[in-house]
Amino acid sequence: MAGADHLKLLGTKQSMFTYRVVWALKLKGIEYEFIEEDLFNKSSLLLQSNPIHKKVPVLVHAGKPISESRLILEYIDETWKERPMLPEDPLERAHMRFWASFVDDKLMEASRKAFASSGEDQAKATELTAEALKFLEEEIGGKKFFGGEEMGFLDIMMGWFAYWFPFIEEVGGFKVMDPTKFPCITAWTNNFLQVPIVHQNLPQPDELRNVFLGFRSFLLSAHKDH
Amino acid sequence: MAGADHLKLLGTKQSMFTYRVVWALKLKGIEYEFIEEDLFNKSSLLLQSNPIHKKVPVLVHAGKPISESRLILEYIDETWKERPMLPEDPLERAHMRFWASFVDDKLMEASRKAFASSGEDQAKATELTAEALKFLEEEIGGKKFFGGEEMGFLDIMMGWFAYWFPFIEEVGGFKVMDPTKFPCITAWTNNFLQVPIVHQNLPQPDELRNVFLGFRSFLLSAHKDH
Known part of the structure; x- marks a missing residue:
């Protein structure tokens, strides 16, 4: 197991992508040093480590950077x-990776659009978000976690939805989640947030709300100028 | 090794995504049955195998479907x-996957926009395509293939660029590739197309040109009505 001097995680304390890595490292019991990045004044370590996208998170292992959560x-x-986070069987691995891509490409993308818009555009994006969520409702069904009895890769990839999404809805002024429509996802959200390493590693609600408030105000004003 | 009765590839004979899977199977020497899909009249096998995206390629292995190239x-x-297509070392694997995502998210996305637009929008997208390609020019450098001496995962993911991209440029009416600006990518293109299993498994130029002509005409007329 690598010591803290070997493993550095560059991230921010509100980033849903950063927490994916935090939970994975905690799950494995791996020690690491967290380096908080100021996204308005990125460190030279971040710029050197991820020169293409210049984004967090970046994991630096023995001096070698890996980016994209x-x-x-x-x-x-x-x-x-x-x-292990991914199952051993190649078919099940492909299945988990498929849904992880779906979460990023469909659910996150639609909710990002709902958050960044208003009026008719927002209504459309809200509907798309609900449609994407419906697929995940069917996928999880009565299982405790997406991987079964234990939290795994897909749960971690989807984790932002359990904690960040209510803030996205609140600040964005739209509503998708409804326990009567999505009972399985509601149960999963509760199961996920009760996992100790998740529960103990989440951003402060006020800080998160403030970040989203600033972000939404920026997006809507940028849109107005367009 | 699976017999043809075990492994079915659902695809089209012009699809750059389908050929990724063809090359991978040929590289490994795996027998399979190719099932040509008509995208205007998708088979029930395709709709059942990939109910979410309804897209090719889908590999059906002993009755179990896997989708997304x-x-x-x-x-x-x-x-x-x-x-093996991916290297054994986790860091090198992450590196190859990083660039594969870059190819899909940046290079392909920018060239798709250049293909689907005209005028100022096309000029911008052409510039973005060249910027993305510049990063790949640096990444490959003097190497024969992205993975080194042998064709690997990233070469296969990037393969569409070697053969499809000239048609995309021609039909789309824009120009990015220039051997003097991209000497390493030019050399890689030649190396890639000389690999026997690639050379022997490519669509017919006329068919490919016709598909792109139809696609561009559809995109531009849809754009005009907007």
Whole structure:
């Protein structure tokens, strides 16, 4: 297991992508040093480590950077084998990766649009978000976690939905989640937030709300100028 | 090794995503049955196998479907270990996956926009395509293939660029590729197209041109009505 001097995580304390990596490292019991990035004044370490996208999170392992949360999770799972996040069977792995891409490309993308818009555009994006969520409602069904009895790769990829999404709805002024329409996703959200390493590693609600308030105000004013 | 009765590839003979899977299967020497899909009249097997996206390619292995070309390649590499496409080292694997995402999200996305637009929008998208390609020019440098001496995962993910991109430029009416600006990518294109299993598995130029002509005409007329 790598010591803190070997493993650095560059992230922010509100970033849903950063927390994916935090939860994965905590799940595996791996020590690391967290380096808080100011996205308005990015460190030279971040710019050197991820010169293409210049985004957090970046995991720096023995001086070598890995970026993009999905790829960092795969890297962690391949490097530290104990408590695997992905199942062993190639077909099940493909299945989990498929839904992880769906979460990022469909659910997150639609909710991002709902958050960044208003009026008719927002109504359309809200509907798309609900449609994407419906697929995930069917996928989880009566299971405790997406992977079964234990939190795994897809749960971690979807984790932002359990905690960040209510703030996205509140600040964005739209509503998708409804326990009567999405009983399985509601149950999953509760199960996920009760996992100790998740529960103990979440941003402060006020800080998160403020970040989203600032972000929404920026997006809507940018839109107006357009 | 699976017999033809076990492995079915649902695809089209012009689809750049389908050929990724063809090349991977050929590279591994795996027999399969190719099932040509008519995208205007999709088979019930396709609709059942990929109910979410309803897209090709889909690999059906012993009755179980796997979709999305990137995930199919990972599945193939994990299921048939001989002649690996991804390197063994987790850091190198992350590196290849990073660039594969870059190819899809940046290079392909920008060239898709250039193809689907005209005028000022097309000029902007052309510039973005060239910017993305510049990063790949630096990444490949003097290497024969992205993975080194042998064709691997990233070469296959980037393969559409070697053969499809000239048609995209021609039909789209824009120009990015220039051997003097991109000497390393030019050399890679030649190396890639000389690999026998690539050379022997490519669509007919006329058919490909016709597909793109129809597609561009549809896109521009849809744009005009907007």
